[in-house]
Amino acid sequence: MYRVTACLLALPLLVGSQGLSRPDSTTRAGLTSIYQLILEAHDSDGDKRLSKGEVETMIDLSLSGPQQASSRREMRVWLVQDYADQDSNRDGYVDLTELLKKPLETFACMDANNDGSLSQPEIRAGMARCASGPAYIAS
Structure with a gap:
């Protein structure tokens, strides 16, 4: 469960880290658009899917911040495995x-009233109720 949560969190954050305009992740359409943007931005060969190499490059770009090298290595291994999963x-x-x-x-x-x-x-209620929580909703 924690790996799923980390991966869900990481993907939308990559949109912002790559300078892409970020759709509203509180709508089903916006959430889908975020993942479409991520795919388009990191699909270097244009085959509409991410290879392990493309995923690794995407992760490396997102982890280029000031965190410690050991934390960066651990997060990278964790995220690469999430994509494999x-x-x-x-x-x-x-x-x-x-x-x-x-x-x-x-x-x-999380969408209790099914309005999309x-x-x-x-969101608050879903954090406790839903397995992955709202990890993909980065405020």
Whole structure:
């Protein structure tokens, strides 16, 4: 569960770290757009999926901050494994459907009134109720 949470948190943060305009992650459409932007920004060969090398490059770019080298190495190993875990068909790539699986499951759990949008009360309640919490909603 913690790996899923870390991965869900890391992906949307990559949008901001790469200077991309960030859609509203409190709507289902916005959340989908965030992951589409991440895929497009880091899919260097244009095949609409992320290879292990593309994922590693994306992670390295996001971890280029002032954190300690040992923390950076640990986080990198953890995140690379998270992406491998998301590769549900084990083809060596992560596509948009695989990237969105857990975030959309978490979103559906949190969206108590099923209106496609998360209110602050739904987010607060969902933190306790939903397995991954709102990790993909970075304020």
